[in-house]
Amino acid sequence: MxxxxxxxxxxxxxxxxxxxxxxxxxxxxxxxxxxxxxxxxxxxxxxxxxxxxxxxxxxxxxxxxxxxxxAPGSYAKAPLPTGTDLSRIELEAAVMPMLADRDRQTVLAVADPACGFALELSVDRGGLGLTLRTDSGEERLTAPGPLRPRRWYRVRAQVDLGARRAELSFEPLKQGEESGHATASFKDRSKLTATAEAGIRIAAGNVGGRPRRHFNGRIEAPKLAFGLGGTAGGIVLAWDFSQGIDSDRIVDVGGTASHGRLINMPTRGVTGTGWSGREMCWRHAPQDYAAIHFHEDDCHDxxxxxxxxxxxxxxxxxxNYAMRLRCGTDEDFIPFFVAAPLGRPQSRICVVIPTFTYVMYGDNGRYDYGPAIEQRMADWGAYPYNPDKYRQFGQSSYNLHPDGTGICLCSWRRPLLNLRSGYLTLLAPGCGSGLRHYQADSHLWAWLEAKGFEFDVVTDHQLHQDGPDALKPYRTVLTCTHPEYHTENSLDAFQVYVDAGGRLCYLGGNGFYWRIAVSETIPGIAEVRRAEGGIRTWAAEPGEYYHALDGQYGGLWRRIGRPPQALTGVGFSAQGTFLGSHYRRLEASYNPEVRWIFDGVDGETFGDEGLSGSGAAGYELDRYDIGLGSPENATVIARSEDHAPTYIVTPEEILTHVSTISGMGPDQLIHADMIYCDTPSGGALFSVGSITFCGSLPVNNFENSTSRLLENIVRNFLAEGV
Structure with missing residues (x-):
């Protein structure tokens, strides 16, 4: 803890x-x-x-x-009308279990803590289970299975306390799979009537208490019937998950208006029992997407x-601020960012903080965490907690759920351990500090401080909310090292700023890459669908390329007709291990229009030292490409070289094992391009095309060639009449 x-x-x-x-x-x-x-x-x-x-x-x-x-883990909860007859209950749902190594994964649970009654239908390691609990004890019935992962089944249960009988069954929705059935006699039970404490959970048990026994998989059309079969006062509760896919609400179509709410945001907009592949967007055929995918580790608010x-x-x-919490030798830092009042800047420079990217990487558990990095953390007095070891707050969109599916929903209403001062992302032996994101971005903040540049900040979230007005007042705008994730609104804000004559410094790599969605009605969460290519740790399932939160197509901005080259002049081209290299000046950099950029920069190469990958050009590299929208009047002033053999071309560039979309050989695409151009509207654009560029700024107490080059750019961009 x-x-x-x-x-x-x-x-x-x-x-x-x-x-x-x-x-x-x-x-x-x-x-x-x-x-x-x-x-x-x-x-x-x-x-x-x-x-x-x-x-x-x-x-x-x-x-x-x-x-x-x-308590992590997603589920739905709904009310049960007071006075409901609990002596006869029928439960039914379509389920697709995803994990076969768990017992008692609850599909449907109905309980009334006030009278000590609970009934849970669950998927077990050995089949389907039904558990009845009352004050006099617990009884259990099992229909032998198993229910195989990634297959749809119809599961049913009937309990009649008066007749002291229970029946349980499951049948596959695909022919050729085995079904199961069981009956049992229960002990004599008195008639029960629901009180105001009664409730229903879908995908988790222990109604009224801490949720337990979470279901991992998909559930469609859950239904409960009470007091039927000739008993007076019968009611039906049935939820249609195809309604309200972009919300955290579930709709009861059974007639009692027992609408419910989703807790910890399971995944919606996923294919259900009726999906045939004829429609790929849930907005066009919501009945094909009438399932919800629940996970035991989902985390929202x-x-x-x-x-x-x-x-x-x-x-x-x-x-950039934090609230420091300190008690004895224990402390924490809660990060936050304060922008200037909208329309009233405090400085002429604005640094855009990539909070959408921070969220999508929030609590990222890495495969290489272990004793070696723990020793470095101790030696350096670094932040001592890592989400690979402390997983109680969920993980990132780069991790997998226990059932092997990718995490597509990430929240900022939880502690994000890797947004702490002093956090180490990776060991990177001999390659500097091993920082990414928040901590790596602080190299830029520290450089601005060291050079005496006053600056405001604005977050991606504020760009999404306030649009172009958030950037309009600034003479120049700087990105951080890795502005990878953007909504349509935040991307538009950048584009409008550049088109209107702004001066943009893109100081990172692999930026403006993935499209994400946020919700107007569900606060604190963002969504990514990793569709059709790109460097990715998981791939969206077929038919699930559209966000649930906004109904729009997900994946790479490049696939949606907005490659990053159209905004920043360069776009993602290659990735490798955390080993950086240097840039070499190109002949065009000596042209009179751009040679001022290199005033005070000695030699043909620069950036061969750094705290990120030991070089200014590394890890993820962007290149100039007119075919993808790079401005034709841009000058490529420098290009990286001598990258390690671990660097590979991004998948979206590859056609076959020997050919690429650009027509160049794969090896020719492994470099970062540094570009400069004046824009038609009177602004300017400077891009470095590397994620590790800012790591070179602090070398030699901020006195080095990379630092001098950027200082030349920023001072020029700030100058009036230029």
């Missing part, structure tokens, strides 16, 4: 707004809260180190420790209460 941990209700805010901070502390003593500004988050003793500045705030102070619990609130003063400085 992590002794003290927390999160804010949002990752960003503006002066005059308030952020609530939720803390769980298993410690006995009160904890101290201190607001800090994050200048550098790199724990490497050979780099700038961890640098925080304490800030006065009304919320600073001591707060009592209290433990706030969270932890639901913790606020421990304290930060009312952001109206004159508060825009920047």
């Amino acid at each position: 992590i002794p003290i941990i927390g999160y804010a209700n949002d990752l960003g805010a503006r002066p005059g707004e308030a952020l609530g901070f939720k803390v769980s502390s298993a410690l006995a003593e009160p904890y101290e809260v201190q607001l800090v500004r994050i200048i550098s988050a790199d724990p490497n003793p050979d780099g700038p180190g961890i640098r925080h500045m304490e800030i006065d705030a009304a919320c600073n102070g001591r707060y009592p420790s209290r433990f706030q619990d969270f 932890c639901g913790w209460e606020d421990d304290f609130v930060f009312d952001i003063p109206k004159d508060f400085r825009s920047g």
